[in-house]
Structures are given as C-alpha cells and as structure tokens.
Amino acid sequence: MTIVIAAGGTGGHLYPAVALAREFLHRDPSTNILFVGTVRGVESRVLAHEGFELALITAKPVMGKGLLDVVKGVLSVPIGIWQSLGILNQRQADLVIGVGGYTSPAMLIAAALKGIARVILEPNAHPGLANKVVASFAQRIFLAFESARTFFERRKVRVVGTPIRQEFLMQPTDSASTKQEGQHLLIFGGSQGAKAINSAVLEGLAQLSRRLPGLTITHQTGEGDCERVRDAYRTLGIQARIVPFLYDMPAVLRTADLVVARAGAMTIAELTACGKAAILIPLPTAIYDHQMKNARAMEAAGGAIVLPQADLTGAKLSEMIEGAFSDPLRLERMQRKSLEMRRIDAGEVIVGECYALMGVTDHISQTTRATGG
Numbered sequence: 001m002t003i004v005i006a007a008g009g010t011g012g013h014l015y016p017a018v019a020l021a022r023e024f025l026h027r028d029p030s031t032n033i034l035f036v037g038t039v040r041g042v043e044s045r046v047l048a049h050e051g052f053e054l055a056l057i058t059a060k061p062v063m064g065k066g067l068l069d070v071v072k073g074v075l076s077v078p079i080g081i082w083q084s085l086g087i088l089n090q091r092q093a094d095l096v097i098g099v100g101g102y103t104s105p106a107m108l109i110a111a112a113l114k115g116i117a118r119v120i121l122e123p124n125a126h127p128g129l130a131n132k133v134v135a136s137f138a139q140r141i142f143l144a145f146e147s148a149r150t151f152f153e154r155r156k157v158r159v160v161g162t163p164i165r166q167e168f169l170m171q172p173t174d175s176a177s178t179k180q181e182g183q184h185l186l187i188f189g190g191s192q193g194a195k196a197i198n199s200a201v202l203e204g205l206a207q208l209s210r211r212l213p214g215l216t217i218t219h220q221t222g223e224g225d226c227e228r229v230r231d232a233y234r235t236l237g238i239q240a241r242i243v244p245f246l247y248d249m250p251a252v253l254r255t256a257d258l259v260v261a262r263a264g265a266m267t268i269a270e271l272t273a274c275g276k277a278a279i280l281i282p283l284p285t286a287i288y289d290h291q292m293k294n295a296r297a298m299e300a301a302g303g304a305i306v307l308p309q310a311d312l313t314g315a316k317l318s319e320m321i322e323g324a325f326s327d328p329l330r331l332e333r334m335q336r337k338s339l340e341m342r343r344i345d346a347g348e349v350i351v352g353e354c355y356a357l358m359g360v361t362d363h364i365s366q367t368t369r370a371t372g373g
Contacts (some may be wrong), residue, residue, distance in 0.1 A: 001031050001360070002091050006084075007085045007099035008037030010045070012264035016123050017099045018050055023347035026166075027355075032164035034091055036084070037103050049247050057083040059102045065196050065233045080106030081113075088114055095354055097121060098138070109288070117358045123162045123265035123352070125293040125369035128347030139357055142350050147293070160350055162269035163269070167250035169273060169344055183212065183325050186256035188220035188246060194262055196309055197281055198225050201260070202232045205316025211322050220246045250274075258324050258331065263295035263306075266284055271303070275339030276281050277331055278304040279320050303338030360361040 003024055007017035014037075021033045035054045037043035047054045086106045088096070096111035096118045099106030102332045103169040104120070111118040120138040122131045125145040132151055135141060141152045144162040189197045198221055208215065217240040222230045226244040233240050246252050253259070253274050261267050271278050280298065282291035298304040305320060324331050355361070 001028065001095075001358075002034065002093045003031060003095045003097065004034050004088065004091065004093045004107065004111075005097045005099065006036045006103045007097075007101060008035070008043035008103055009041040009101040010264075011042055012123065012266045012273070013099050013101045014043055014046055015165070016121060016163045016264050016269075017097070018046075018052070019165045019347050020097065020224050020350060021052060022054055022165060023163065023351045024354075027351055033093070034087070034093075036087065041101075045245075046247075057089055057103060057106060059106055076231070077106055079288070079325075081110050084110035085113065088116060094358055095119070097354075098131065098134060099123070100131045102130060104130045105134045108134040110136045116353070119350075119354060119357065121163070122148055123269075124148065124273055124290040125265070125297060126288040126290040128287055128290075140353055142233070142346075144269070144346070144352070145294075145297070158353060161346035162265055163347035163350060164266075164269050164273050164344065165250065168253070168270055170250075174253060182214050182216060183257050184216045184218070184255050185251060185258055185260065185321065187260045188223060189262050194222065194283070195225050195283070196312060197260065198222075198229050198263070200312050200314045200317045201230065204316075204318030205232065205238060205314075206236055207315065208318040208321060209236065211318075212325055215325070217241070218243075218245070218246075218252055258321065260321070263291040268294050268298055269342075270343035272298070272338050273344060275335050275342070277324065277334035277338055279305050279307055279317070279324070280304045281309055283352065284309045296339065298338070301337055301341050303334050303341055305334075 005021060007013045007015045007049055024031045033052055035043060035047055035052050036057055037054055038059050039056060043054055048242050058076050088110055093116055096107055096116055098108045099121045108118055118138055119140040120131050122141045123144045125147050127148050135152050140158060141156045143149060143157060143159045149157050149159060187201055219229060219242045221242060221244055223244045230242045231240060253270060253276060256276055259271060259276050259278040261278055262281060263280040280295040282295045295306045299306045307320060
C-alpha cells in the first residue's frame, strides 16, 4: 500500500501528518509513505529527521499576500496538479491525505482526477482556505474541533481530534527524559519561532530570575532569532537551554511544569496529551484568528491562560509566569484540566476510516497503547 501525504509549511501542518504516517506504519510496517511539500517550509529538515521521504512540487501561498503574489499562487496551481499527477502515476498511490497548507489543493485535485481515495485532515478550530477550497474533492474530512463542522458537508465529516505522535503518550525509559527536581519553564513559538515572544521574555528575564532564582528554562527561538536570544541570556548571566528548533518535543515537554507558547492546534494537542499548563499567546496574524479560538478553548477548560499579543510585555509575561509558579495548587489544577482535554485516539480512528474507504481489511494485530497517567 502506498500513501501520499500533502503537508508542510509549518509544524502545525506537518506533525499531525507525521503522527498519522506512524499510525499507518504501526498497522502495517510494509506501507510506503511519501510526503509532498515545497522548498519553502520546514518539511525538508523535519522529515529528514523523522526518516520519511519527501517529494517537492510547485505551490505558493495566497492568503495574506499582495495582488502579485496571489496571481503567482493561482498560476502555480495547474503546474502543481501536473506534478502531482506525475507523482501519483509513478508511485501507484492508494490514498492521498491533505493536511491543509498550499500543497494540499494540487494533490487532492490530482487524486480526484485519477479516482484515488482521498481525505482531508483539518487540525484547527477554524478551517484554512486550502481545505475549504478542496473539500468538495475529498471523500472524508477529519476535524479536530467540533466548531469546524459547519464549514463542510456533514456526511463527509468525522470529528476525531488531532493525531499526535505516540511518543507523547509513552513513559520515558531514560533519565534524560524524566522530570527533574525544581521548576522548569518551556518557551517556544511554534516551528518557526516567535520574535514577539522572544523579545517579551528577554525584556522580563532579569525580573523573572530575581523572583524565581531556581527556575530552569528551555527556550526554542526559531532559526532567525537564536543568536540574539543567546546573547541576551549570556549578558544577564542566566543559564538556559536555548535552541533554534526542538526535534524531540515529547522528551522536552515532559520536563516542563509550565509552557509559554503560541496556540496552534498541534501545540494544544501536545500540551493536553502531556497534561501541561500553559500561558498561550496566539499569533494575531493567523488566518481567521484560529489560534485565538484554539487558545480560548483550552482556557475555558481550565488548562491555560490566554495573553493576547496586543497586551504582551516583558513585565506582564513575567508576572504571569511568577503567579503560576507561586501557586502550586493552581498550577496542579491547570495541569489536571489540561490532561482532561486530551484525545489520544485520533490517529487510530482516522487510519481505520481510511482503510474502510479503500476497502482494505485491517488484519494487523495492534499492540497495547500507552495511555499516560
């Protein structure tokens, strides 16, 4: 069986697809998985690290762009469809999965033209343009949030949650992955980093280190801001782990007591899978403000505090971090409420539905799943 997954651009699109790919391989290790992306996104380095093959097509973004870029994006679609048809012919694909972003439309349309089984995964509370555009070509539409159901044809929709990698659910077997003594803060702004979050952290870092002298920090900065952030920590004499990108998020997240992050759907799914309390700073330029919707859902459940970027200052962020760590009962309650939100069977449900769609009987015996604690 060969499965082609069109996903990329950001970790929010890519990591649910990686989780899904691993679920297919868990069911049947002989499955061939091919990812399709572009040269623009994070997929090249992430998929090389994850051990998956990547094919490239021509596709350009249109949302939030000027007129010239929109024209270029539209003109790239027929080229992308032609390239996608070539990939599907060469690989003899049995299933195509689109996970949003600008690579999905061409591949989903090509799959429809060839009569190949095709599905969409929409991880956000408010669907992106790509998935809404190609929804009519899909046979199944898997959603993470109930609120997204109204945008699609009801008979096609399954609300299943966001697929997450099983590593988030497994108990660590090595001492490096286990929770250490003391308070640990994880800061990350998504796969590409977040300069606004980085700047606010640096602005309030001296105050935070005075008030919480035993606090340890892991800070993912993004590729473009790493040296600036490292220099600031070094100047203040504050020890921290500062990296441009976190490949082993399950291990890192397990060590955190509190997380400062954006509010992408994948981030919410991973936080809740591990039962982590969070201060969420939604990306204000996210299409349809979907990150704010994601964040408010977690806040309403009691697992997070939302800090809009318009209100973000170093002093405000430091006060919120200090407030969370200074009230252990509140922090523990947030962690418990976060864990109650998690949904860990999305990958299994999606793969089962895809097998049914393809008319494949799943004879592969499944191993016992780790459910966490």
